[in-house]
Amino acid sequence: MLFDSSLRKDLSRNFLATLVVIMTIVMTIMLIRTLGQASRGSVNPSEVLLIMGFSMISQVTTVLVLSLFITLIATLSRVYSDSEMVIWLSSGRSIASFVPVLLRFAWPVWLAILLLALFAWPWSNQQIRDLRDRYEKRNDVERVAPGRFQESAGGKRVFFIDKDAPDQATGTNVFISSRENDLESTTTARQGRIEWRDADRFIALEQGEQWLNRPLTGELRWTSFRHYDLLIDDAMSRDASMVATRQLDTVTLLREPTAKNLGELSWRIGLGLCALNFTLLALPLSAVNPRRGRSYQYLLALLVFVFYYNLVNLGQNWIGLGQIGLVSWLLILHGGALAMIGLWIWIRHSQWSWRNLLPQDLGRAAA
Numbered sequence: 001m002l003f004d005s006s007l008r009k010d011l012s013r014n015f016l017a018t019l020v021v022i023m024t025i026v027m028t029i030m031l032i033r034t035l036g037q038a039s040r041g042s043v044n045p046s047e048v049l050l051i052m053g054f055s056m057i058s059q060v061t062t063v064l065v066l067s068l069f070i071t072l073i074a075t076l077s078r079v080y081s082d083s084e085m086v087i088w089l090s091s092g093r094s095i096a097s098f099v100p101v102l103l104r105f106a107w108p109v110w111l112a113i114l115l116l117a118l119f120a121w122p123w124s125n126q127q128i129r130d131l132r133d134r135y136e137k138r139n140d141v142e143r144v145a146p147g148r149f150q151e152s153a154g155g156k157r158v159f160f161i162d163k164d165a166p167d168q169a170t171g172t173n174v175f176i177s178s179r180e181n182d183l184e185s186t187t188t189a190r191q192g193r194i195e196w197r198d199a200d201r202f203i204a205l206e207q208g209e210q211w212l213n214r215p216l217t218g219e220l221r222w223t224s225f226r227h228y229d230l231l232i233d234d235a236m237s238r239d240a241s242m243v244a245t246r247q248l249d250t251v252t253l254l255r256e257p258t259a260k261n262l263g264e265l266s267w268r269i270g271l272g273l274c275a276l277n278f279t280l281l282a283l284p285l286s287a288v289n290p291r292r293g294r295s296y297q298y299l300l301a302l303l304v305f306v307f308y309y310n311l312v313n314l315g316q317n318w319i320g321l322g323q324i325g326l327v328s329w330l331l332i333l334h335g336g337a338l339a340m341i342g343l344w345i346w347i348r349h350s351q352w353s354w355r356n357l358l359p360q361d362l363g364r365a366a367a
Contacts, residue, residue, distance in 0.1 A: 015071040044135040057124035072282030095349040114272035263320030270312040273334040
């Protein structure tokens with residue numbers, strides 16, 4: 001009882017501290033990335049915090065897996081370095097007796113990772129995509145910040161507007177530069193307002209001038225107008241086939257088992273299996289000599305995590321290309337890793353060493 005409670009108490013305390021640190025780092029990175037996207041006009045500046053929140057939800061699965069692995073490595077390394085492992089082993093405990101304790105501690109985290117990967121991951125990605133689409137579909141006068149040059153949603157025009165009118169569909173001192181095929185046009189107007197005509201959007205310009213230029217022929221034409229209607233964009237609808245697999249819910253992936261959908265499903269299921277293997281891997285991997293430092297254990301754990309995580313991503317690509325099946329890859333990667341970790345734990349539990357293979361005299365000399 002003392003063995004179980006003391007170890008789980010240390011694991012819980014270290015897990016919360018590790019999770020807070022990693023979440024803070026990831027939040028900082030997400031904030032910087034989202035602010036950069038807002039400055040480039042990819043997202044609405046007023047929705048930066050909302051997009052960052054959805055981005056954090058999509059990344060929390062990976063954060064939980066990494067936090068769990070680092071927590072186990074840190075706790076068990078301390079047990080070794082403080083010679084607590086020697087005390088537990090001397091009192092009749094074995095390396096294998098740590099496995100049930102680790103499993104009882106980690107199973108709620110596994111469940112959270114699996115649920116987040118299967119349900120929260122596609123939902124958050126879909127919310128981010130909806131926010132981006134909604135911002136891109138706003139009319140160009142609304143998208144342009146006053147006093148700044150900005151590209152339109154289609155990237156064919158550059159706008160400059162002094163939007164000092166209370167009406168969001170109206171702007172003053174309008175400057176529009178566009179290029180379509182071999183024709184370049186520059187239009188200025190004192191005022192412009194958005195008008196809907198059927199499903200198309202127009203900007204009605206008042207009191208302005210326009211310069212048309214054909215660079216290939218050198219033809220130039222200047223026009224002064226009192227009223228001019230300019231088509232901003234025609235009606236567009238996003239094709240459902242263009243939706244990324246990461247935005248599809250798990251039920252849809254199961255209902256439509258295409259190669260790409262199965263690849264995405266392997267990634268979601270693989271995160272939960274990664275957490276299981278990392279829980280068991282931490283036990284033999286954290287064994288350190290008390291006379292040496294523990295720093296290299298963290299570096300080794302990080303390298304193992306990156307290697308394993310990249311294999312999960314690699315398997316997603318292979319399954320998406322049809323080079324391997326879903327079940328086969330899960331058995332090869334996660335089943336193979338589980339078998340090797342189990343063998344390693346058995347070796348540690350049996351205190352087996354390669355010196356046992358040598359003759360008795362050579363074994364004593366090597367020792």
